[in-house]
Amino acid sequence: MGLLCTRGEITQKFPCTNDTLFRASIKISANSLEDRNDIIILLQDEKQEFVLYESIAEKPIKVIFKGIHASTPKEYVKQELEVTTIIQFKNFKEQSLHSVFQVDIKRSAQAQQIFNITHLCHFKITVESPRRRNTATTCYKCAEFHHTAKNCHHNLRCIKCGKNHATRDCNIQENLPNPTCINCNSTGHTAAWKGCPAFSKFNTKQVNSSYANITKRNITQQYGNHTQPKEIAQDPFNLPSLNEVK
Ligand SMILES: [Zn+2]
Numbered sequence: 278m279g280l281l282c283t284r285g286e287i288t289q290k291f292p293c294t295n296d297t298l299f300r301a302s303i304k305i306s307a308n309s310l311e312d313r314n315d316i317i318i319l320l321q322d323e324k325q326e327f328v329l330y331e332s333i334a335e336k337p338i339k340v341i342f343k344g345i346h347a348s349t350p351k352e353y354v355k356q357e358l359e360v361t362t363i364i365q366f367k368n369f370k371e372q373s374l375h376s377v378f379q380v381d382i383k384r385s386a387q388a389q390q391i392f393n394i395t396h397l398c399h400f401k402i403t404v405e406s407p408r409r410r411n412t413a414t415t416c417y418k419c420a421e422f423h424h425t426a427k428n429c430h431h432n433l434r435c436i437k438c439g440k441n442h443a444t445r446d447c448n449i450q451e452n453l454p455n456p457t458c459i460n461c462n463s464t465g466h467t468a469a470w471k472g473c474p475a476f477s478k479f480n481t482k483q484v485n486s487s488y489a490n491i492t493k494r495n496i497t498q499q500y501g502n503h504t505q506p507k508e509i510a511q512d513p514f515n516l517p518s519l520n521e522v523k
């Protein structure tokens with residue numbers, strides 16, 4: 278069944294859905310979690326490709342704590358707060374930890390109080406919001422931008438040949454000297470490149486100014502090495518609520 282038939286069926290069965298055009302795709306906002314689940318089943322039954330998105334209400338609040346000594350076990354921080362995920366910035370080259378922690382907490386009316394905390398684990402701390410990540414997310418399943426493989430219900434797409442298999446399973450094993458991008462069809466880069474015109478077409482924000490990049494730059498200046506956050510737990514509240522149909 279074609280996309281338009283499926284969309285017609287969704288509108289008929291779920292008249293309260295709200296459709297908007299979103300990055301050249303149709304974004305379907307369901308009226309309830311129940312409708313959302315039924316729409317997902319319908320899309321899967323009709324073998325449509327789609328991506329799941331989280332609603333703001335379901336996204337956790339992300340907070341950066343500075344000032345807790347780097348040797349403090351993450352579990353101590355986790356014990357003092359009801360956090361779902363905790364990340365400590367790490368210097369991978371020197372295998373050392375930094376005194377910057379990022380936590381996710383479930384969104385609620387009280388959750389904003391976390392910004393008023395002044396002391397944690399017996400340290401005087403500062404609390405900040407992480408800067409928005411403006412760099413592109415590239416899905417390793419379908420190679421498109423702005424979503425992760427976890428939420429992707431697209432077919433697999435190889436960045437070397439564009440066919441429906443994982444890039445690691447491609448017959449082309451060697452690195453191509455002049456690859457053709459499967460997102461924009463131009464040569465000289467692969468679909469994973471953030472400078473791809475297909476990415477900038479839908480991205481209105483400047484790249485390279487995310488919190489992680491700035492922190493990385495600052496810590497690199499300070500310590501002369503690269504750092505990356507290390508995630509230790511999956512967020513159980515990471516429930517997507519919106520569906521995007523290609
Ligand atoms: Zn994808």
Ligand SMILES: [Zn+2]
Nearest residue numbers: 435437438447
């Ligand atoms: Zn291939």
Ligand SMILES: [Zn+2]
Nearest residue numbers: 458461473474
């Ligand atoms: Zn491209």
